[in-house]
Amino acid sequence: MYRDKKVYIVGGLRTPIGKTNGYLKSFLPEELTSYLIKELIYKYNIPMDAVEEVMLGNAIGPGGNLARLSLLEAGLPFHVTGTTIDFQCGSSLKAINIAASLIKSEERDLIIVGGAESTSLAPNKQYHPKDKRYKGRDVFYKRAQFAPHSIGDPDMIEGAENAANYCSIEREPMDIWAMESHLKALKAKAEEKLKDIICSIKTEEGIIKEDESIRNNVTLKLMKRAKPIIDPQGKVTAANACLTHDGAALIVMASEKAVEKYNLTPKALWVGGESMGTHPNLSPLGAVYAVEKLIKRHNLNINEVDLIEINEAFAVKILAFLKHFNYEKEKVNIFGGALAYGHPYGASGAIIMLHLLEALKDKNKRIGIASLGVAGGLGVATMVERCE
Template sequence: MKKKVYIIGGLRTPIGKTNGCLKDFLPEKLAAFIIKSLIHKYKLQRDSIEEIILGNAIGPGGNIARLSLLEADLPFNTVGTTIDFQCGSSLKAINLAGNLIRSGQRNIVLAGGVESTSLAPNKQYNPRDSRYKGKDVFFKRAQFSPCSIGDPDMIEGAENTAKYCNITRKAMDTWALQSHIRALEARNENKLEDIICSIQTDEKIIKDDENIRRNPSLKLMERTVPILGVHGTITAGNACSTNDGSALIIMASEEAVQKYNLHPEALWIDGESSGVDPNLFPLGAIAASKKLLKLYDFNIDDMDFIEINEAFAVKVLAFLKYFNYPEHRVNIFGGALAYGHPYGASGGIIMIHLLEALKYNNKKRGMATLGVAGGLGESAIIERCD
């Protein structure tokens, strides 16, 4: 019999634009702030936390999870593990934490991710590497796939997917507008106030997600120029921005719940990964979700709500088209097109939003999923506790 894995709760920072409100915060400081906030809110004993697992995609390297937990004053014997699964990193971290607890190796793990695009280091290949282009030339992303297969930039992969799935620019612009409207409504009605931790600085309090447009309109979306030329469909309006932020959840075994008198919000049912053609990487969310649903003999309609990372509107629309899933049950508070995409933290953000969607609407089961650079997908299913 599989051991139960509980989600006690989760928190995130406000999401800042690149070079915006969080531009001066080291990523380990952001993660440490959320770790401390979780300990305070859920009255955790510091020495009960056995491991911190963090996703991070574009930091300076090293083990940022270990650095973050030490910044948070956790004991030296606390394990820190960092995962680079690109924009699926923090959901991968959550799924790994779930399996560690299910196997009996851990009882309490904090899992999620952190990203600072504002402080991303310049990276350069070694002069002996064939990809080296000169001492003043830096690369923005690592190679994800052999050139013989195709190693498209994210925008190229999104364009390929729009063409492959016959998804129009108008449909993408319309979805992006809806994302902003939903996010604006969620903020105006304080629907996410319980999971966003305000950050106090010497000058101000940072409490709002910086990226949400105050007056979104379809006309504004339609004016944006295609990024890859006049025949393209992907624009700055239907693609996400780059951002800073951190998000973590607390995961615990049944033994830990009883021992520390914790009050779980949900059960982590399971998670799955899958691979697809790197040239069509947005389809990774479909592949991972299919695999996970089949594992438990679920139908897509068994999911009351779904959170899909909106790196591009086409990713969500391809998912909806494949599964014929009702759009009013996806990203009900808006998605990354509105909030932004702090790569390594985005899986944690959508998981926390999923928890809130289920709680807010008194529903039972949901799924979080992402399509990932290089042709990967990551999904997880949770169920609210009664």
């Protein structure tokens, strides 16, 4: 019954991406998302009461229901549902897939979906004194536990180092990929490839309209100077791993009925989504295995996918993907990735989806996949087909 129901991605917007304690440091996540909600409603001429749900990803906020807070801040009617998802850096792509399922099952017709993150305003978190993990009144933890310690619960940087060793990927190719990410991002910026999806923010100090982390002085020599993060012989450095960031991104998703009713022009058809688990010690590889599961379910060869966006939390993740599939690197992250733009965790899935849609349009291609590796040994992927 639901198999033939179409789900459309109408389009979306993102904020410029700021560094931790950079030019978005004072913006609450709900301020960024409510601003984008209002801009999307204006951009696509959507009646406020047409929005049935706002679904947002968020990983390191203070808790609560960011989506509900955001939609009320934006002035949407009280009857609009808000749902917040914590799937760590895969949160907003997971939200996109869940929203698609709701539309496909005819429970919803129009959903605003995406995510937001403010690492600048991340609260200090502490275990309860009765919790055996409590270390003292002045000791705070930076992240939740994602796997039993008996299996291994490494930080993502440790997971990236493990993945590099597991896949026999050396440091130099990682440094080269990171350098090229900045070069591609600089080129995309100069050619205004992303101008239609970046929403400027007006402040008392001026207008914020550009991503803060793209560097115009990156060379391989500079990359080689960076010291390994974990141990002197390690491969993962601050140069081939992304920093931490602030930002938000939202996407409008709609049923065929809503597209016709509100005279919308979709950018893409949602084809399918998948999640996949892997060993927690090899968490970056979740992106690889999620894509593998997705293309198998749709009976596709990876070479039938025209373009791919993979979140560049670490360069090793991309190189592991290319090695696993023997895929052409020129088809991955053609405008650069998170190593250049940044990685505001809860928003990153929506960001790479927006970049994918612009890339498909720019290259006049049809099928694309967006994918992320997720803390705790998870991956999420989404396939779209361009409509334009």
